[in-house]
Amino acid sequence: MTVARSLLLFGLAALAEIGGAWLVWQGWREHRGLWWIAAGVLALGAYGFVATFQPDPNFGRVLAAYGGVFVAGSLGWAMLVDGFRPDRWDLVGAAICLLGVAVIMYAPRGG
Known part of the structure; x- marks a missing residue:
């Protein structure tokens, strides 16, 4: 359940950050x-709180792993929202970034 919760939180963080940045981009x-920009700023602020709910207590680890989610999520957003066609x-x-997420966040660690 902890991994599922963590993955859900990464998804919410990506939605808030990428969506917020997209709204600012659209507004400017x-x-x-300005309403688009304001909505983007609020979404970006929400992103800042989502990571605090991650089960892992290490800020650096959570943020480093989130970087990979952001990369993959940005491509997904671009495909769904902007019609971007990624190449191989x-x-x-x-995929490499998401593998890095899995290693950083979910690899077994000694006590």
Whole structure:
């Protein structure tokens, strides 16, 4: 259950961070206005809290592992929301990042 909870939290963090950054981008770069930017800032703020619920107490480990989730999640967001078509190297890189997440967060550790 702890791994499932951790994965869910990583997913929520990615949604908040990537979605928040996308909203800011849309508000500023695509001239959609301050409400989009404000919504993005709120989502980015929420992202900052999500990591605090991770079962692992080590900030550095959680944030390092989240980096891999962010990479893969960004490609997924780009595909679903922006119609981006990743090439095989994008996908290989994302898979390597997710393997790194698994090693960093879920490898057995001695007591």
